[in-house]
Structure formats: C-alpha cells, structure tokens
Amino acid sequence: MFYIYCPYCEEHREEEEFHASGEAHIPRPSDPDNCTDAEWGEYLFFRTNPRGLHHELWVHGIGCRKFFNITRDTVSYEIKETYKIGAKPQFTHAEEKV
C-alpha cells in the first residue's frame, strides 16, 4: 500500500485516501472535431505502459478531492515525486517529452 504525499494537503497519507485515475499528461485535443478517427482513438485508448518511470494522475478522493500527478517507478513502485496539475515533473525518461 502506497504512502502518498498530497501536494495540496502537504502531508503523506495512506493510499486508501487516494484513487488512481490513469496516465497523466494526456491533454484533451483542442479541436476534437478536426481529429481523425486515428488521432481520437490514440487520445481515447492508447497509453504507454513503461517499465520504469511513469507519470500518473491521482485524486485525493477522501481528502481534498484534488487531482495531482505522481511520478512512479513501475518496477520498484517507488514514488519519485508528486506535483500539482500544470506543473512539470522533475523525473522523466530520457526519450520522454512531457
């Protein structure tokens, strides 16, 4: 069970207070109507599944109800950082653009 630092509450809390909400940094296309089916499908369904660092969207559901991001190592489950929506992660893959 993870021990997660909520960047809004500024405290570590048990995972039970949080809920994972999928991969982070998947912005909604600004002009959906002009997306091709392939582009929309990419946005809707396709996610990376990296071995190593992964940016995830979480919500402090039983707490401040704020969404925020976590950079987590999918091998060791180590949480490298948590950061607010709109902020950039400090930890990234070499080939990754966030």
Place this chain on the structure above:
Amino acid sequence: MTQKNRLASGGRIDHQRPLNFTYNGKALTGFHGDTVASALLANGVDIVGRSFKYSRPRGIMAAGAEEPNALLQLGATEATQTPNVRATQQDLFEGLVASSTNGWPSPENDAMGFVGKVGARFMPPGFYYKTFMFPQSMWGTYEKFIRKAAGFGRSSLESDVDVYDNINQHADVLIVGAGPAGLSAALAAAKSGARIILADEQSEMGGSLLDSPALIDGQPADEWAVSAIEELSSFDNVMLLSRSTVNGYHDHNFLTIHERCTDHVSDCAVNGQIRQRMHRVRAKWVVLATGSHERPLVFGNNDIPGVMLASAVSTYIRRYAVAPGNKLVLMTTNDNAYQAAFDWADAGHEVVAIVDTRANPSGACVEAAKSRGLKVIIGSAVIEAKGDKRVNGVLIAGIDEVGEKVTGSVEPYDCDILASSGGWSPAIHLSCHTGSRPVWSDEVIGFVPGETVQKQLSAGAINGSFSLESCLKEGTEQGLIAIRNAGFDIEDRSAPKTAPVNEDRAMALFHIPHTKSTSRGPKQFVDFQNDVTASAIELATREGFESIEHVKRYTAMGFGTDQGKTGNINGMAIAAKSLNKSIPETGTTIFRPNYTPVTFGAITGRNVGELFDPERYTAIHRWHVEQGALFEDVGQWKRPWYYPKAGESIQDTLNRECTATRESVGILDASTLGKIDIQGKDAREFLGRVYTNAWAKLAIGKCRYGLMCGEDGMVFDDGVTACLGENHFLMTTTTGGAARVLSWLEIYHQTEWPEMEVYFNSVTDHWSTATISGPNARKVLAKLTDDIELDAESFKFMDWHTGTVAGVPARVFRISFTGELSYEINVSANYGLAVWEKIMEAGSEFNITPYGTESMHVLRAEKGFIIVGQDTDGSVHPHDINHGWAVVDSKPFSFIGKRGMKRADCVRPNRKQLVGLKTKVPDAVIPEGAQAVNDFEQPVPMDMLGHVTSSYYSANLGRSIAMGMIKSGLSRIGETVYYPLADGRVIEAEICSPVFYDPKGERQRV
C-alpha cells in the same frame, strides 16, 4: 498415555502445571509452556499426518514456522474450527482439541498408504494433469476423490464467534524478530525516544537465545534475553509484540503484523477480548532480524517419522524438555549441528554416531565431540533411512569430497531418531515481498537480501552472519543506523559480548548421493508438504523445464502453506545440478506475502456482518421499515423495493402500486438520487461541455433532462438539472452514479479547464425527496402548501418553485419519471420524515400509495424512459437509444462525447438500437437478457440480434412490455423477432416504439 519422551527437569516449561488436551480423540497431557508439537513429541506421537500425494506417514520435523508436516485442525466446537495450524507454533492450553487433517481412517493406518509404497513410478510430477485430464467431463468426479484423498483442513460451517481487529501503527523503527540481532538492535535504539516496535512470532521473545548454551555478558543466553526484554519493556516508546508474526512487507515500508492475542489461552476468546489483531504498520525504517531456517538434507526415505532437523532436536530438549527418541544419529555438513548431539548426550540418551559429510572437519566442535567420547564418522553420509512408521535404522556410506558419489561400503546402524543439517538458509522472505531479488552467497551457502528501494536494514542470520557474536554486533550496529536514519540522535553503544566460536567451513551439500540413481533409489524428499522428490525435479528438468519458476510450477515445489521454507534451496540446488548450472545461474523463486498463513478474521477485522460495507439510509428509512417494505441495494443505499401487503405476491403488489399511481397518486422516496450543487460564473458553460444537450438558454426556475457521455460517445449518466440562479444549478444523477459523476466533473475542471470558475458540491444527503405522482398529485400538494401556485399555467411541467410544504421550506420540481403529473418535493433532510408523513396524511383521501423501485421501473418502462446501466451498458451512444433529440451538435464547444459518437464504428449501419418489444402472447414476459434471433430454427450458434434490457408485466396495460437492443431495430418497427430460451420455449415479439403508454406525453403536462 504417559509423557514417555519428557525429561524429568529442565526446559522453559512449567513441570508443575499439567495441561490436558486431546489429539485425534485421545486424551493427552502436556505442560504449561509446551507447543502442541512439543506435547505430541513428549507423548510419543510419531505420525501427525499423511503426505499430500503419496500418503506416506509424516512426523514433526521442525520446531518453528518452517514445519511442513504438522498441520493440524484445531477447535473444540464447530464454530471454532481452525485449519492449517502449525503444531510447532501453537501454544498448548487446557482443553485444546486437535486432530490431524489427512489420513483416512486415521493417519496411522491410512487406506491410501499403499500408493506411497508401490505408486512411486505411477505418480510423477504432472501426474494429475497427465492422467485425469481426459475425458474433461470427468474432471469434477476425479477432483472430488483426489481432494478427499489428499486431505486438507476444513473451515467451520458456522459463523466465527470471535472478534478480530485491525489497528494502524506508525513506527519510527520496526524491528522484525527478537532473537540476538533483533534484541540488540532494540536495546541500541530504545533510549532515542523514537517509536519502536519489536515484533516476534514466538510466544516468548529471545529466538535462538532460548535454547543456546552460550554466555552473553557473562550471563546464560536465555537469562540475558529475559533481562533484555525486561529492560526494553521499561521504555514507554518501545512496543513489544510477541506471538506477532510480521507477515507481509509491502510498498513504502508498510508491514502487516498478525498478532494472536488469545490463541494460546483458549479455544475462543472470552469476555469480549480480541482473538487476533492485524497491525498495519507504516514504518520509517525497518530492521529485519528474521534469522534463518535450518535446511534438512535430501536422502533416501528422509521423510520417515523420527527424521528431524538437528536444531529442532536441540530446541525440543533445551526449551521443552522433550527428547523424542532414544538412539540418535546426526548427519551434518557443518559445525553448528553438533550441538544437537551434545544436547542429546546431556539428556542422558545414546548418540549412535555423528556423521559429518566433510572429509576433514577441524572446528572446535569436532574436538569437543571426540573429548566427549562421541563417535564421529567423517567424509560420510546417511544415504538412506530405514523404517516404516518410525525410523529404526540408517545406512551410512563414505562419499567423495564434493558429495556426488558414494565411495565407501554401506554400513547399517540402528537408531530411532535421525537428525540432519544441511546448514542454514537466511529467512529472506520479507525482504523479497517488495520485489527485491535475493543474491546468492557462496560464503553463506544461501541467498541473502538483495538491493531494495525500501527503507530497510537487516541484521544477523538473515545476512548469513550466523554466529552469535556477529548477530549481536550487527544488531547493535543496524539498530543505531536505523534510529539515526529515522532522524533521531543517539549515543553509540557497544554490542553485548560473547565468546567467539572457532567454526570450520560448512560444506555446500544438499542432496546426498545414493548407490542407486535418484530415480531408482528410495524416495528422496525435497518439499515435504507437497511431496516433491529429488527425482521429480530431475524429471522436470529432463522434460524441458529449465526456468526455476517453471520447475516450481510443474512439480509444485514450494507451493504449500510453508512456501518451501525447508525445501526450496535444496530443490534449486538439485535443479541446478541437473541442468549443469550453478544455483545463482538457475536463480530463485520469490517469496510472496504472507510469511505464514493468516486467518481471514485477522485480515477483515471488524469489517464483517453489517460493517462489511457501509449502508446508506434515507431520512424516511424507518417509515419504510415500519410499512413492511422489502429493500433493494442500489450502490450502498437501501431503497424500498416494494411494499407487500398481507397475502400479496410480488406481482400483486406491483400491480396494486402501479395502478394506484396511474389512477390516483403514488409516492416514492427519491432521496437517493445524486444531487450536485454547481455554482460559479462558468457553471452554465461547464454544463454545456459535459452534457450533450444545450444549456445556454435554460431560464431560472426551469429544469432540463441532460444526457452525459464519455469521450468515446457512450452514454454515461443522465438526470435532470435545474437552474437555481444565473450562476447556480442543481444537477441530479442516477443513484449509483453520483460519486462517479462528481469525480467526472472535477477531473475535467481540474485538469482540462482549470480557468473556468465553477464549484461542485455533493448535496445528496442534504435533501430528502418525496415524489408524488399521479392525476391526484396536485390535489395532495394543494392541501400542504399555501404559497406555491399549482395551477398548470403558474407551475408548468419542467418548472421548479420554492415555497412551504407542510410548514417546511421546500424546493418543488415538477418533473416526472412516471409520465404522470408529478412533483418532487425536496426539503432539508432533517424534516424529510415529518414532511413525508404529512404527505401521507394529506393523500389518504386519495388512497396515496407508496411504491418502491420495482414499480418505478415498471412505470418508467411503460413510458419508454431508460435507466442508464440497465438499458445502456457503456457500449451504446445516444443515437443507439433513440436519444438523438438530446444531442445538440451545433453548440460552439465540442462537448464531451461529440467526437466520440462520430467515430466510424459509431455511425456504421446495423448498430444495435433500443426499441420496444410487444410479445405476441400478451402475458408472456421475456426474461431480461434474452437474445433475439430472426430464425429460431437456425442451428446453433444462431445469429444474435441483441438482448432484452427491460421487461415487465404492466397491469396498467394488461400485458407485458419490454425494451431491448435489436440490430437496426429503429428501421424494423412492426417486424417480428424471436427469443429462444434456455428452457426450450420460444417467445415471439413485435418490434415497436418503446413508449407504450400515453405516447403524446399529455398526462405529465396536465
């Protein structure tokens, strides 16, 4: 029976306090301080069970958590039945009732036993898969017999009478294991004032010190342990947990400790005590001082009762004053095990021989053995044990220096107990739980903890530092490091002192050679619990299983409840040798939680019965109960399902409730519908983005139905939203979807459109909602309000008004889910019941009839109104359910779902569409879920057109009604489809409009 193996004095038991217990119905006696295992051995019980596969007799082999054989069923009553209890870890108490879990009719005389003798070659690994797979239809029959023959414990058929608990703990340092390393770590750390938990699985802390002959700081080891514990217990900041197994090491230093609070006292806890408790610990730093397990050696017939671990023999003598036999042969690869022979001799029994596999052992213990006049046979091994239900002799032969071949002649010796030691395997289980790969050490002849990302340290035998001196030293060091890492200042402290022991190197030997090949020789067991032999592992490698993980799964090695604590390293060594690889090349399997089995009670704690899941009640709940309502679970809500009167069938009730509503007036508790208060200057724009329809022009005082979709275009929720003010709306959601919808609004606001000024708040529980519905609804409401104009002009359909109802401030919404004239009366939840009762009173002259969710479903289905989640399933978009009218593509913002429902697959022809279904036989009700076909005589598999989503008998219409998905259904109105059912019937139905009642919608607008 007398305790024939009990020594007259000694041990840590109380010889003055006898305890009575029964084993397999036999009355036996032990002493206070005994485990069930030590008591059974004292009473001369050799056989404690039959083996899993070959049904061979098995006896107690170990003295601790690693015991593979002595798994007993405990419990004096049906309600207290507990399976899978390791006799070595269960304290004896007065009146304990234990039985063996396999062997029929008894473990001593087992009907399946012949298999173990003659069936060797007939039951190789994969035997069950290979033999019983065909014909597949017979598997159920085979399985019953196999399970019965194999024998497992059983769970109680009655509810557990005991109370279990969970407790959350935060520790600065958690020390696992209170042996020499753990105790010294705790002593070093205690003065810091940090929160320290020291947990140990045994009934008494001290670990190996309790049966060690060594001196620490001039004191006998066991006395030193007692005074160390005394010292620690004087610190308020140190929590000492005995009988508490740290069972799991999870991510981010979260560990679970399974504490048995009363299992050592009685069959079930008394006086409301907690029987077992799960501590859920978040620790800043962890020191693993888990020690090590002795490895048995693998040789012929090494499973005969009377063959034990060398250290176990010592423990039973020194700690429990039990010498389980008379004539001992000890086989060892190391110095450490000599102690067993010394203890045996000191107990006044005969040591037949110490068989040392090393060619030229030179440690201090060899000299000691010689000076005691004990016979030491070097460069040799016990290649085979003799005996049936108890070992009665051994065959000893010289072996070569690497332990691969028998070199000398084979000599028989008589004995009735055989102790073996292949060295010690560090207990690395917990360090593996978080995914850390252990590392092989040739020096240790075992795996030690590998790299980890946890805040974890380890001390003592877990690191392969087996000597007492190094355990005390490492414990002290790591205790200081842990406490400093956790942010505390503390002075250095020197380790407790003990005399160093001159030990010779141990031999890396696992599998003793035999004069015959492994497959032709007597059975040589590796995993006792799952009956995995050395030849089975060799066979697995010959059959092509090269990965140790595959060998494990093929042979079932390490799959027992003991997780291969005694057998795994031996198995890996045999596999490695067979594959011509080294052990590190072959690799290891990974231990997973839990270290030892945990009861379900301890896991669930208090979350049982009515506390299993929260139940939500409306303010009117008590009234429903008093009226005899039956309830339906909707999410966590208890909603009235229907209100049967005496003598009514469910259909009678539904008919009465539905008819009364359409003819006069019905009342529904609609408080459970999700209610979200939405405010802010961008609230209206936000609604336009999350709903498929238009919100720009909804005036204050008006309500509108809204349909919500996902980005894939599929229907996600629906409900009515009212405009309370220019920047203020009240959204209603489905009962089950409320939390999901709120989260949905939040995620879009917070991650996509943070610039919008809008706020969401759940107000579901703030309001109590009574919906009155039917042609007399207005007359009822008129009696209860004098400040709300109710005439059709002043209060139109889809309007809402504030006012006073039954003297209470209310919001009244004129919206309808029945198609009748309806008012949803919302009052502050605290007034909910009072207002409800006033409405009932006012409505009595109109025979106002409460109806539940079932009648609500029928009434809405008569109108063709959908229920999201019943008539939709996440794969239908608004056009599929003929709700295109609720989709406004012309909105400036590309609302959620717009792009999704334009995907090629969403606009293709031949999609399934929601239609009404009228059966040819009017009172035939098609089962929900039934599949439509065009031709019911088509051979299976038929072409399926879609399933029935809603289906009821409608008393108002005097016939059945249904809705369902049909491929291209909207263009097939008037055509016939068939529903072939599992029972052979075929129901014929005509595709029609789903609006069966009042198609023009006039009744709700009167």
